[in-house]
Amino acid sequence: MAIIEVDNLVKRYGEHTAVNGVGFAVEQGEIFGILGPNGAGKTTTVECVEGLRTPDGGHIRVCGLDPQRDESELRQVLGAQLQESDLQDKLQVGEALELYSSFYRDPADWRDLIRMLGLGDKLGTQFRQLSGGQKQRLSIALALLGNPKVAVLDELTTGLDPQARRDVWDLIEAIRDRGVTILLVTHFMAEAERLCDRLAVIDSGRVVALDTPAGLVARVEERQRIRFRPSAPLDHAVLTALPEVDSVERAGSQLVVTGTGNLLLAVTAVLARNQIVVADLRAEQTTLDDAFVALTGRPIDV
Numbered sequence: 557m558a559i560i561e562v563d564n565l566v567k568r569y570g571e572h573t574a575v576n577g578v579g580f581a582v583e584q585g586e587i588f589g590i591l592g593p594n595g596a597g598k599t600t601t602v603e604c605v606e607g608l609r610t611p612d613g614g615h616i617r618v619c620g621l622d623p624q625r626d627e628s629e630l631r632q633v634l635g636a637q638l639q640e641s642d643l644q645d646k647l648q649v650g651e652a653l654e655l656y657s658s659f660y661r662d663p664a665d666w667r668d669l670i671r672m673l674g675l676g677d678k679l680g681t682q683f684r685q686l687s688g689g690q691k692q693r694l695s696i697a698l699a700l701l702g703n704p705k706v707a708v709l710d711e712l713t714t715g716l717d718p719q720a721r722r723d724v725w726d727l728i729e730a731i732r733d734r735g736v737t738i739l740l741v742t743h744f745m746a747e748a749e750r751l752c753d754r755l756a757v758i759d760s761g762r763v764v765a766l767d768t769p770a771g772l773v774a775r776v777e778e779r780q781r782i783r784f785r786p787s788a789p790l791d792h793a794v795l796t797a798l799p800e801v802d803s804v805e806r807a808g809s810q811l812v813v814t815g816t817g818n819l820l821l822a823v824t825a826v827l828a829r830n831q832i833v834v835a836d837l838r839a840e841q842t843t844l845d846d847a848f849v850a851l852t853g854r855p856i857d858v
């Protein structure tokens with residue numbers, strides 16, 4: 557049975573429909589990603605799941621609870637990250653954990669949690685003195701204090717350096733391994749690819765695809781990309797005239813050709829006919845980035 561069910565969710569801000577019929581179901585034990593560009597409606601969607609916003613339409617259940625009707629019960633099963641502004645600068649890590657533990661009927665052992673999160677030696681440190689990565693880890697600890705069945709984590713590696721980001725990823729996997737189902741909002745492809753069992757790709761308030769990362773890539777896999785350096789200037793029309801070629805782009809001294817079918821053979825044959833020698837020829841694999849572009853028509857970071 558799904559632990560989170562979202563069906564035909566609609567949320568408007570005035571005239572603007574931020575979420576327009578979003579639906580997905582998260583199975584117990586999954587890391588389920590919500591991926592999409594800025595303004596796609598990801599945060600609004602998860603805030604409705606957390607009961608922080610009132611939907612204008614649709615149906616949500618978390619562990620069988622209605623986030624609007626069963627708000628206090630929901631707090632006991634769903635862990636949400638606090639915003640930075642929710643924590644006072646001068647509050648010490650240990651004090652914050654003690655305070656927030658008191659809100660739960662059956663809190664986790666926060667000393668155990670904080671050791672797992674690598675903040676065991678920071679109990680006396682004020683919130684404002686923590687690094688970005690340490691603040692993120694504390695906010696994850698606070699989300700897990702109530703021993704939740706579901707944790708909602710929103711853009712939690714934004715602003716972290718690559719090493720801190722990888723540490724947080726390891727941590728999320730460890731949390732999943734403890735049996736917590738995770739709803740993860742992200743706009744990082746690498747994060748989605750590494751962590752998520754399944755993903756809903758959201759664009760302009762709608763789910764445009766829902767699949768495993770590999771499944772999303774497979775949808776566009778027939779699209780290929782080759783990259784090479786031609787020995788002489790080349791009229792792109794020579795390549796775009798080929799039925800196998802979809803696009804030709806220049807990247808410095810290289811050309812990047814995307815297309816379908818036997819692209820490599822078609823391109824190398826036409827180059828040979830034009831007495832052009834190619835260097836540094838590479839055929840590249842489809843990535844989740846390519847899948848995103850194919851699904852939404854634009855790169856995620858635009």
Ligand SMILES: Nc1ncnc2c1ncn2[C@@H]1O[C@H](COP(=O)(O)OP(=O)(O)OP(=O)(O)O)[C@@H](O)[C@H]1O
Nearest residue numbers: 569572574592593594595596597598599600601743
């Ligand atoms: N409180 C609000 N009042 C009015 N409009 C809002 C409000 N919150 C969000 N919006 C708008 O709704 C749309 C969706 O916002 P939302 O924050 O859900 O997107 P997002 O996918 O999480 O984006 P980001 O990655 O930038 O956080 C955006 O156009 C945003 O400007």
